[in-house]
Each structure stands twice: as structure tokens, then as C-alpha cells.
Amino acid sequence: MSLECKPSFSQTLDSLRGESFDVMLVDLAASDLQGPDGLSRVGKVAQELLVIVLADAEETDRVIAARGLGICNWLTKDKLPFSFGR
Numbered sequence: 001m002s003l004e005c006k007p008s009f010s011q012t013l014d015s016l017r018g019e020s021f022d023v024m025l026v027d028l029a030a031s032d033l034q035g036p037d038g039l040s041r042v043g044k045v046a047q048e049l050l051v052i053v054l055a056d057a058e059e060t061d062r063v064i065a066a067r068g069l070g071i072c073n074w075l076t077k078d079k080l081p082f083s084f085g086r
Contacts, residue, residue, distance in 0.1 A: 008032045009041065018043070023050045028062055043069030054080075 004021075006012040009030045014020075026033070028067050033042065039062065045051055046069065053074040055063050063074050077083070 009038075009075070013041075013045070018049075020081060023052060025052050025054060027054045028059060028066075029054075029056065037067055039069055039071070043071055046071045 004015060006015060009032050011053065012024065012026075016024075024045060028038075030038075031037065032038070042051060042053065043066070051071050053063065053066055053071055054077055055074055057076045057078050066074065
């Protein structure tokens with residue numbers, strides 16, 4: 001198993017063009033996912049690849065919107081056994 005971590009969703013998309021992945025873990029806090037089209041960008045990827053969304057507990061509305069785009073796998077960060085440094 002190998003793992004790659006990219007600082008932005010755009011850089012992750014660049015990696016998808018040249019490599020094959022089994023799953024993508026996406027943090028909704030990524031700066032380039034904050035705009036109105038952020039979730040739809042993730043939704044397009046979810047049509048081709050298993051996507052698991054990481055969300056803050058307060059982001060209920062975004063998680064519900066993500067489900068409407070076919071992104072049905074998500075975790076809240078407060079349930080993880082580690083924290084993300086910012």
C-alpha cells in the first residue's frame with residue numbers, strides 16, 4: 001500500500017491524470033474546495049473513484065450536499081484517532 005498527500009485538491013487532480021488510485025480521501029477544508037463549485041469538483045471524481053470525505057462536525061450541510069453528488073462515504077474529523085495539523 002502506498003499513500004500520497006497533496007496540499008490542494010487541484011494538485012490531487014493532477015496526480016490522478018498520471019497515476020492509478022483505489023481511493024481518495026478529501027478534506028473539505030482544502031482551500032480550493034471552499035467555493036461554490038468545490039463539492040461538484042469532488043463529485044465528478046466520485047463518479048470514477050471511491051471518495052471518502054473528511055468534514056468538521058459542523059459541516060452537516062456540506063456533507064448532505066455531498067451525498068446528493070454521489071459522495072456517500074464520509075468521516076468527521078473529531079472521530080479520527082489523530083488530528084490534522086494546520
